[in-house]
Amino acid sequence: MKNTLIVCMMFAGFGQAAQAQQKAVVPPPAVKAAFLEKYPASKGVSWEMEKGNYEANWGGKSGEDNSATFKPSGAFVEIVRAMPVAELPASVAPYVKAHFHGARILEAGKVTDAAGMQSYEVEIKGKDLIFSLDGKYMGKD
DSSP: OOHHHHHHHHHHHHHHHHHHHHHOOOOHHHHHHHHHHHHHTOSOOEEEETTTTEEEESTTTOOOOOEEETTTTTOEEEEEEEEEEGGGGGHHHHHHHHHHOOOOOOEEEEEEEEEOOEEEEEETTTEEEEOOSSSSSEEEO
16 A cells, blocks of 8 residues: 555656646747747747747647747747758758768758848757858757
């Protein structure tokens, strides 16, 4: 009986921890307003925090075909539009494999920042790598 009670208490604690981790991020009014002004037709938006900024994700089956980042002030940082890995410049996959211990590209996106500059972002092993439009490695994000 004592062991059953301990097990039940452990599961209750795990459930509360899981709920805390899944707590929805609510952006401040300035961020929400800036987002709606820039992307008024967006549907099914979810928010998360990334490096002190607010990231909105929406579109597609996974809900992350588009990812726009805003500073807490509401200033636009960038948008990343998901794309098939096969559409990246031909030099990207071999570079990743050669320089990141045979890593495989999990996701890819085309980035447009607030100044209109474009690049590619690829995700490997929980890291984001940045490449120029002509496929040259530019660093980690």
